[in-house]
Amino acid sequence: MENTLSTGSIRVEADPVKKRNKIGKDFLLNKYLYLMILPVIVYYVTFNYIPMYSALIAFKDYNPMRGVGGSEWVGFTHFTDLFQSFYLWRILKNTIILSVYSLLFEFPAPIILALFINEVKHKLIRKFVQSSSYLPYFISLVVICGMIKDFTNSGGVVNSIITFLGGDGNAMLEKPELFRPIYVLSEIWQKIGWESIIYIAALMNIDQDQYEAARIDGANRFKQMLYVTLPGLLPTITIMFIIRMGNIMNVGYEKILLLYNPAIFETSDVINTYVFRKGILEFDWSYSAAVGLLNSLINLVLLFYANRLSRKISENSLW
Known part of the structure; x- marks a missing residue:
């Protein structure tokens, strides 16, 4: 037929x-x-x-x-319990603050590194910078967190420097106000090299004739980067930003679980660690599933609207 x-x-x-x-x-x-x-x-x-x-x-x-x-x-009973929970505001606030800090400081870091690597003309220096920045990504997260704890303990390298400069030298991971800077800085150190690879690859696809035309017009290297390199990177930056928005509520709980302790729950407890405690430690599987499902729905909505906004502003989008 x-x-x-x-x-x-x-x-x-x-x-x-x-x-x-x-x-x-x-x-x-x-x-x-x-x-x-x-x-x-x-x-x-x-x-x-x-x-x-x-x-x-x-x-x-x-x-x-x-x-x-x-x-x-039981319907929406677990969701109702969540919205009435004493911990809801704390985990939401910590998750949003850590996500915003990561978006403001960690997201631009590999872009900046890729731009600087692109400007380095000496091959040996370029390879050294790339290799040394990639290395932390391949170290086990357990080892990374152990290093962070050792460095920030009262007798660690970082605290020794702080003591020398006149600080108190107490263990930094026992101070709630220091957890967020430690987390974000360690994320940048661990991921900046690996995440820069995609931007370096995008830079290789920029038409070299554009740089030649810019040089003929009298543009120095900074202006070439501003008016040729950055516009060429913009589509890749937009796509990576949309993907990041779709995971903005999924703060890396594995790292937080390895770093945090009851003394800093005030600033370190996020949605995913709360789900872990309720589901794995307290065996409240239904309640933890409700929290995780709500978190995923928030990510989905953020992904949808980030994609829609990007399509309107820059005409670059995932779909």
Whole structure:
């Protein structure tokens, strides 16, 4: 059986059998490419799509013996408990503040590093800067957090310098007001090199004729960077910004869990660490699922509006 499509005075017949044959031929022609992408598809289906069913426990009084389907339905009870919780304002405030600090200081850092690396003409210096900035990203997070604790302890390197300059030299991770600067600075140190790779790759695609034209017009290196390099990077910066907005509420809880202690809960406790405590330590799976689901919905809304705003302002967007 054939479907008929009409386009003005021209009639085009679309045969489903021919379409299937075309898909089959494409699969045979690119079978190795399909095989290469198969593990990625299996990973996302297994660990991202199938677990979506378990999000129902946010609306149930989950009992492991009864399973997701057999547990009692309680509706929005857990969400109501969350909005009435004493800790809601604290975890929201800490999550937003840490996310904003990361957006203001960590997000521009790899862009600035990429711009400086692009301006360095000496190959050995350029390779040294790139290699040394990449290295912290490949160190285990547990080791990184251990180093941060050692450096900021009362007898650590950082506190030794502070004591020499006249400070008190007390353990810095026991002071709530110092947790946020320590977290953001360590994030920059750990990720700046790795995140700069995509910007360096984007810089390589900028047409070199534009630099030549700018030099002919009398532009110095700073003006070339301002009027040629930055506009060339703008589409990549926009896409990375939209992606960051979609994860703005997902502050890295693994690092916070390894760094924080009850003395600094006031400034270090975020949504994801609260979910960990309620779900893993207190076995309140339904309540923690409700908190996590609400957090994901906020991220989705932020991603949608960031993409929409970017499309209106710069005509660059994810979709």
